[in-house]
Amino acid sequence: MVMVAGKLFHVQIVKHEWLKVRAEENWDREIPFGAIRGEINDRNGELIVGNQLAPTLYYMPSQNNEPEKVAATLAGILQTDADKLLKKLSEKAYMVKIAPEGKNISKEQADEIAKLQIEGLYTGVDFIRNYPNGELLSRLIGFTGYDGQGLAGIEYAYDEILQGTGDKIRLYTDARAIPLPHVDDGFQTGDNGATVELTIDVEMQKIMERELLQAMEKYDSTQAVGIIMNPKTGEILALASMPSFHPADYQDVDPSIYNRNLPVWMTFEPGSTFKIVTLAAGLEEKLIDLHDEHFHDPGYAMVANARLRCWKRSGHGHQSFLEVVENSCNPGFIEIGQRLGSEKLDQYIRDFGFGESTGSGIAGEAKGILFSKEAFGPVEQATTAFGQGISVTPIQQVQAVAAAINGGFLYRPYIVKEIKNDKGETLQSFEPEMKRRVISEETSAQVREALESVVANGSGRNAFNDGLRVGGKTGTAQKVVDGGYSDGDYIVSFIGFAPADDPELLVYVAVDSPKNSVQFGGVIAAPIVGRIIEEIAPLAGVEKRVDQLEKEYRWGDPITHRVPDLTGMTKGMVARQLHTYRIQWHGEGDVIKYQMPAPDSLMNVDDIIHVYTEE
Structure with missing residues (x-):
């Protein structure tokens, strides 16, 4: 009796944590959250490639006795073939990833499915790449594949840096995938991918x-x-x-x-x-x-x-x-x-x-x-x-x-x-x-x-x-x-x-x-x-200057001239200048405050100088 009591003490007290961890490894079923892949930004921090939430569905066959009903329900929401979906849900596995039909679904679809409370159906968090500028830089940045792995361009060259490990929900079940009442579900935190900042503007x-x-x-x-x-x-x-x-x-x-x-x-x-x-x-x-x-x-x-x-x-x-x-x-x-x-x-x-x-x-x-x-x-x-x-x-x-x-x-x-x-x-x-x-x-x-x-x-x-x-x-x-x-x-x-x-x-x-x-x-x-x-x-930050090599005129070129500085002049003063330029006045005042084009810039002889007499 003393030896039995000693062994029980050793197992339940001394080795408790070690044995618990080993047992949980046999009991746990993981529902992965997609890794948050690192962003790709330009030199000023503007987003070029980001991430967008895209849930993925997982199904435990042992927790639901009506796969036909599940397949019929999901087929309508996912807009896919019910028979094909049923075949997937009937696989002999403890957990089925419903892909590609249930991978990267929209938030609206995920919300609709969540309201149904289907036993054995779980929603894992996943992400897809988001391109706020559409096709911009596509042949440089490349793209990711079905599993989020970089396949071309920057996405491929810096894949190890951009990849994250992803979070996971840990469900504890018996061999028939029935949840264990005495063990709380767990959450494993992953690491986000690193951000790659390009020299691109x-x-x-x-x-x-x-x-x-x-x-x-x-x-x-x-x-x-x-x-x-x-x-x-x-x-x-x-x-x-x-x-x-x-x-x-x-x-x-x-x-x-x-x-x-x-x-x-x-x-x-x-x-x-x-x-x-x-x-x-x-x-x-x-x-x-x-x-x-x-x-x-x-x-x-x-x-x-x-x-x-x-x-x-x-x-x-x-x-x-x-x-x-x-x-x-x-x-x-x-x-x-x-x-x-x-x-x-x-x-x-x-x-x-x-x-x-x-x-x-x-x-x-x-x-x-x-x-x-x-x-x-x-x-x-x-x-x-x-x-x-x-x-x-x-x-x-x-x-x-x-x-x-x-x-x-x-x-x-x-x-x-x-x-x-x-x-x-x-x-x-x-x-x-x-x-x-x-x-x-x-x-x-x-x-x-x-x-x-x-x-x-x-x-x-x-x-x-x-x-x-x-x-x-x-x-x-x-x-x-x-x-x-x-x-x-x-x-x-x-x-x-x-x-x-x-x-x-x-x-x-x-x-x-x-x-x-x-x-x-x-x-x-x-x-x-x-x-x-x-x-x-x-x-x-390159500004225009006046110390440049003037363009040589050749036959057929438009005739140009330098714009005079009219700022500060009145209508009468401009008239006395006897300019041949076409001038258009804006404002009710008499003194020119601003003009376009700017003084000393080149303009064609037929262009109009716009002058503004009020701020």
Whole structure:
């Protein structure tokens, strides 16, 4: 009796908690609450991807003897087949997850089912991804699958960080799933996923995607690409691929759309935007002088018995090397490439980051294709100098041009700014990473000067923006199909930056296979970049100034003039000025308080100056 009493004491008192835990492990049945996946935000904390409550139904067959009735009732609410549902409810399992019919149902459906108080039917909390901006950024952020796991884009690349463990309700039952009266149900708390904060600016992204969508519709193009970067840091402020899709409906689109993030995946001959690299190399090696050295372009260059033509068949004639850049003259850049020599040119190209991944961390990034040293003969050297015969990605071009204009520093492009826990505490932050210096500040200043002149006086004039000092370069590349050039099929592009003397914004746009227009980057892509820069400049704190290179007037351009300052004048004083401008008065007062357009801005001769005489 003493031994029995001792054993009982040991079991019931000493080992009580240990045995209870072991018993509960045999008794418990868990109803999971879906894990709260971390959010994806932009650089300013604006929500890009969040979560939306979506309940899921669970059923314990042993707790209900009328599965037919349950199936018939639920079928009407879930709008599904009752026989198919009955088969699922009749499974020999202690708990059945009613999926997909009862997974991620609406709150209204869940409320209606809860009112019925069906025995053995439980509602687990689950979540689906919520996209407040619809299709915005879809080819970058990707999507999650049926089980909430990241399958593409940022969702895939940062899946382990975004995933949470989820809460659970613990029900305690016997072997027949009958609830145990002497054990209280429990609740197990999980962990929420971490938030990924991108370098993206949502407002800039909206502007970029709107412009690309309009361009595709206007020119009936197959696809379009856009990137906005801070050239001083490598931060990507916008990254767009068109056509787009809604992440919640990814199964309804062709996989080639959601599997290809064009700014990092798409490779093509860059065309004339690549001439910036050749220009920077020639200036760094002091092989050309922009102002005091001249070059004659007859319309072609002979290289190893091959006639390489300029885009202007008649040639540009006698021109300075600054005009070579303004005119995007192919023979002039062939000359720069020949002065550099094959080894120097190849080295600069690789130093600027071509031929290797940029290390952006964006899934699916390609490396591009360069000529091997063995295959880099005189003709290949010449065509490479003006951007033909090699294959590069848009993000490689943006990285290289950023280095050419920011003082010569090659920064790694990056897309994630910070990772934070659900309390807002920073777990990891990402800073600008400089890879190497490729050219000097003196050379970079000359490149900026030349590219601003391209926009004011050359092939990029359609990107001119009064007061913002835009620099840039056009690109028109014939597409390669099955190893040969496709006749009449081009990718047109423009890469621009502002302000030209101290760049804060770098914008790249490429339109694939445009129609309904002359297929030149200066005609199609340059105006798009000009409009984007004008709209995003205030978002980046870039203000308009008066110290800019004036746009050269050419026949056919609209006649413009600077707006006079009329503020503070009376109607009589304005009349005595004998202005020929069209003026529209607003207000009952006599003294002008405000005017639009602002003083010293450009306006067409037929435009109206609106003056306001009252606040």
